Amino acid sequence: MLKGLWLIPTLPLASFLVLAILGPRLARKAVAIVGVGSIGLSALASLLIAGSFLASPPPGYAYIQTLWTWIDVGSFQPRIAFYLDALSLLMILVVTFVSLLIHWYSAEFMLDDEGYSRFFAYMNLFVASMVTLLLGNNLLLLFLGWEGVGLCSYLLIGFWYTDPVNGLAARKAFIVTRVGDTALIVGLFLLFTHLHTLDIQELMRRASQEWSGGTTLAVAAGLLLLGGAVGKSAQLPLQTWLPDAMAGPTPTSALIHAATMVTAGVYLIARLHVLYSLAPVAQEAVAIVGIATLILAGLSALTQWDIKRVLAYSTISQIGYMFLALGVGAWSAALFHFMTHAFFKALLFLSAGIVTNALHNEHNMFKMGGLRKKLPVAFWTFLIGGCSLAGLPLITAGFYSKGRIIWEARAAASGSTALWVLSIVGVLLTSLYTFRLIFLVFFGDAKSRVSRKPGYAMKVPVIVLGVLSILGGFVDTPWFLGNVHRFSDFLQTSLPPPVEGQIHGVSELGSEGFVGLAFVIGLYFSYLFFLRRRNLAQALTARPFGKALHQFWFADWGMDWLYDKLFVQPILWFARVDKQDFIDLLYTGIARLSELFYRAVRTTETGRVRWYAAGIVFGSVVFAAIVLLL
Amino acid sequence: MPSLFYMAAAIAVFSTLMMLTRLNAVHALLYLIVSLLAVAVVFYSLGAPFIAALEIIIYAGAIMVLFVFVVMLLNLGERATELERSWVRPRMYVGPAILAALLLAEMVIMLLQTHVAAHSIAVGPKEVGTALYGPYLIGVELASMLLLGALVGAYHLGAGKREAPSEGSHADTYESRTVAGGDLIRAGTDRTVGAAQSDFHPDVH
Amino acid sequence: MRRNLIFILMSIEVMLNAAGLAFVVAGSRWMQPDGQVMFIFILAMAAAEVAVGLALVLRLYHVHGSLDADAASEMRG
Numbered sequence: 001m002l003k004g005l006w007l008i009p010t011l012p013l014a015s016f017l018v019l020a021i022l023g024p025r026l027a028r029k030a031v032a033i034v035g036v037g038s039i040g041l042s043a044l045a046s047l048l049i050a051g052s053f054l055a056s057p058p059p060g061y062a063y064i065q066t067l068w069t070w071i072d073v074g075s076f077q078p079r080i081a082f083y084l085d086a087l088s089l090l091m092i093l094v095v096t097f098v099s100l101l102i103h104w105y106s107a108e109f110m111l112d113d114e115g116y117s118r119f120f121a122y123m124n125l126f127v128a129s130m131v132t133l134l135l136g137n138n139l140l141l142l143f144l145g146w147e148g149v150g151l152c153s154y155l156l157i158g159f160w161y162t163d164p165v166n167g168l169a170a171r172k173a174f175i176v177t178r179v180g181d182t183a184l185i186v187g188l189f190l191l192f193t194h195l196h197t198l199d200i201q202e203l204m205r206r207a208s209q210e211w212s213g214g215t216t217l218a219v220a221a222g223l224l225l226l227g228g229a230v231g232k233s234a235q236l237p238l239q240t241w242l243p244d245a246m247a248g249p250t251p252t253s254a255l256i257h258a259a260t261m262v263t264a265g266v267y268l269i270a271r272l273h274v275l276y277s278l279a280p281v282a283q284e285a286v287a288i289v290g291i292a293t294l295i296l297a298g299l300s301a302l303t304q305w306d307i308k309r310v311l312a313y314s315t316i317s318q319i320g321y322m323f324l325a326l327g328v329g330a331w332s333a334a335l336f337h338f339m340t341h342a343f344f345k346a347l348l349f350l351s352a353g354i355v356t357n358a359l360h361n362e363h364n365m366f367k368m369g370g371l372r373k374k375l376p377v378a379f380w381t382f383l384i385g386g387c388s389l390a391g392l393p394l395i396t397a398g399f400y401s402k403g404r405i406i407w408e409a410r411a412a413a414s415g416s417t418a419l420w421v422l423s424i425v426g427v428l429l430t431s432l433y434t435f436r437l438i439f440l441v442f443f444g445d446a447k448s449r450v451s452r453k454p455g456y457a458m459k460v461p462v463i464v465l466g467v468l469s470i471l472g473g474f475v476d477t478p479w480f481l482g483n484v485h486r487f488s489d490f491l492q493t494s495l496p497p498p499v500e501g502q503i504h505g506v507s508e509l510g511s512e513g514f515v516g517l518a519f520v521i522g523l524y525f526s527y528l529f530f531l532r533r534r535n536l537a538q539a540l541t542a543r544p545f546g547k548a549l550h551q552f553w554f555a556d557w558g559m560d561w562l563y564d565k566l567f568v569q570p571i572l573w574f575a576r577v578d579k580q581d582f583i584d585l586l587y588t589g590i591a592r593l594s595e596l597f598y599r600a601v602r603t604t605e606t607g608r609v610r611w612y613a614a615g616i617v618f619g620s621v622v623f624a625a626i627v628l629l630l
Numbered sequence: 631m632p633s634l635f636y637m638a639a640a641i642a643v644f645s646t647l648m649m650l651t652r653l654n655a656v657h658a659l660l661y662l663i664v665s666l667l668a669v670a671v672v673f674y675s676l677g678a679p680f681i682a683a684l685e686i687i688i689y690a691g692a693i694m695v696l697f698v699f700v701v702m703l704l705n706l707g708e709r710a711t712e713l714e715r716s717w718v719r720p721r722m723y724v725g726p727a728i729l730a731a732l733l734l735a736e737m738v739i740m741l742l743q744t745h746v747a748a749h750s751i752a753v754g755p756k757e758v759g760t761a762l763y764g765p766y767l768i769g770v771e772l773a774s775m776l777l778l779g780a781l782v783g784a785y786h787l788g789a790g791k792r793e794a795p796s797e798g799s800h801a802d803t804y805e806s807r808t809v810a811g812g813d814l815i816r817a818g819t820d821r822t823v824g825a826a827q828s829d830f831h832p833d834v835h
Numbered sequence: 836m837r838r839n840l841i842f843i844l845m846s847i848e849v850m851l852n853a854a855g856l857a858f859v860v861a862g863s864r865w866m867q868p869d870g871q872v873m874f875i876f877i878l879a880m881a882a883a884e885v886a887v888g889l890a891l892v893l894r895l896y897h898v899h900g901s902l903d904a905d906a907a908s909e910m911r912g
Contacts, residue, residue, distance in 0.1 A: 607908030780883030
């Protein structure tokens, strides 16, 4: 059964080819069947493979399937090989399954769009690339998938390319992630130069042998790879592209920018956890990036008026949680949160899609309201998703996954109280902006008319995701709430458990309690500001300090402006100055010089016999002189 | 004998110099003929009578006559002499004079380096003939081919537009063209010299 | 540096003659017939060259209407 591993990335790839070539000629239904069906088959395949893996695990809990040798140059022989262990199995399960739901949803969502087949082609290519990334046995194949998802992200953000704003957003996404990719490439070079392989397992083995803890090389590699992860996962300082990426279609945002691509960075760090264990400095950096991003994005999310941008910032923030978990060594906690986040974030985006679709593409939350009655499916699923996001105690998946991370932020050896406190503040913020969103959109007076209700294809996926957002958490619960650790047991076959540090002061129970408390406080304040007395919020932002803060947080802490001043303007200035292209002048200079010589020589070609005769005489004089004198 | 040599040499040099500075083409030709005759005398004094005879017969007799024919044919007239006057300026001779002086100097240096001995034993025509039909046979054949080529080439070049049926040497052709009223003969007096003057390029050297 | 083509040809004749003279003198000095033989060849060559050269001069005169050597500068540049 495990031999069918190669089908998982290949089926969507084949479907991409079919849709790319034949797409425009196929009927909508056919395109949908091909596009959604390939993902369905892929999900089915991963399900079967998972079953086989769990039932009779291969030796070492890892299965490698080599297809062929990709490059064969001297001692460098990366192969097209897929590596299946608990980590990649988990991720492909989540990715294929969530992709399936989102594709099904978009079969109806994108029905009116002209680029129907193009959309599905891109989405399928994306899934193929993502799975390649996840299953790649060596860093080169991983990088191939990495670039592939970057490409698809660009293509899909700029899907409605006739509007230049979308193109701009797509370019911004690509360029910013490119910065991260460059760091990643340099990291790959570094790893290869010193360890002479890019095969991941081999790499980890050699690294642990040759690089003792804390060597500069390990730290450098770790930081460079962190740079790549930061770019792809939209963390500080490369998070500026994700809010603008919301210009793409909602299913894209759901799939790529919530559930899958942005978690590629998380996967990368988790996969190379040995490296990070060898470089504690780099790992600390991961945690710091995580916590800073968490708070920053949370505050920014509070000020947004576009429903999708709130969710974008929320994604950035939640991935910050995952990075935080990775940074303190709680690998399985990070992946637990990945799974639950995939469920509830995709859910949130899809039901937001239902809402915007119903309101004629209205994105401004302040123009919505009272949709509770009109769009019940959207309301309930959104509520479930939002509660899971904020971490409603006991019944939502988000509660368990986030709680685990927060506890590990305190309890792990490299955790600290500061991290713990800040992450709880993050919970408060999350709760605050989530319920702001819910109250503004679904409660209060109706401000826009509902024109379209979702159909079957849009309702079922969100309902399924809603169910998962509740049940998904029950695979791993703390000891006082059921003591289930199926999930972490499963993952521990490939990722080590977190190193526990000194625990004093607060116990896990207490930590969870604080989380719940933060949730409630956030809920209350949100209720207060956005449901009960809206004018309170307005009063706050009317005051100069409040206004400045509001604008600052709205503009993503000024990072766009900063990057514009630091990078964009100088480059544009240089391009303007270099309009004549003075580097090119070197080459044109050479051309002009030879032209000059040509002109000089040309004057001797007068066509006049006497001139030539004189030349002959002169030449013979010179020759005779040479003969005489030498 | 030496005095014969020096006198003939002096005449040759002098008449060549005169030839170079004449403006009228016919005058220059005449001086050239004198120069050739003087050189023939030099040859004789060197003990090569056969060559002296050849020089006079072929060079002065055939080639120079050809020149004279063509010059006469062109019928350049006074206008041409005026033109020459305008073209030939004294300062024009500076460059070539320098170059020639340099060449002369080089030759003198080379000659002085080798040991010079004076002989005046004649090398008779018999020996020349033997040499020609001996080792230089190839040269004879090639020379004859060269002459054939020159003949054909000159005929072809001179054939012109073949208005009149022509055969043989180019002299015929021109005569026939003259008869047909070719423009060539009338040139020099009225038509083209003046007009062609206007697009001359200034002296380069 | 005369411009008149006739004069140019005449000067060429002078030069050929001078070269022949040098040959004959050399042959006389070493008392071999080779110098004279060379001179005969030079003579033959001069005759051929004069024939063709004059034909060319006549052609040129026909085309340009003058005997200016500079007038035939169409291969300039």
